[in-house]
Amino acid sequence: AQSVTQPDIHITVSEGASLELRCNYSYGATPYLFWYVQSPGQGLQLLLKYFSGDTLVQGIKGFEAEFKRSQSSFNLRKPSVHWSDAAEYFCAVVLFNNAGNMLTFGGGTRLMVKP
């Protein structure tokens, strides 16, 4: 069965510090990978995605993620966190079947930013 694991439920960083959010997946092949961000009380917004090619992908708001096949990981990074980055972040993989493409989400990581 396919699964997505985000080991860190909560992370707190100081504004201006670097950030790395972890994501590991369990899947029989190279999946399509995504990171979404959810601000409080809002829907989800796509940050970035990986399908193939360059394993380092750039997203919106200064985020990037690196796909590492050997580690089955797709960690999200940002060199300098801003207070507005405080939100919940979800890693996701897509499962393809005859009924369509379904996103499977990790449990999420809530990011808090200290001034």
Place this chain on the structure above:
Amino acid sequence: SQTIHQWPATLVQPVGSPLSLECTVEGTSNPNLYWYRQAAGRGLQLLFYSVGIGQISSEVPQNLSASRPQDRQFILSSKKLLLSDSGFYLCAREAGLAEAFFGQGTRLTVV
């Protein structure tokens, strides 16, 4: 346009009452549509998906049901709400290459 409309934004319902959450989408026809639930402090759980009118697949057995009466309308329902149905419900549409666009969500509190 990739707009997804969900209403209401918030809802407080007593245990045992019925539920109807509506999601409508704009844009291309025959989109794949999804209902997710996010319980407090937990990730997103896929509840239902639909690849067309009248076609509903359930991922998790529960107290809820879904219907798709029109191409761009997806409804989440319950005949009798339970306390455990409380959560944040998100409608989403597939947007090519497995990407998803999400609505703004409905926060349901069952009291």
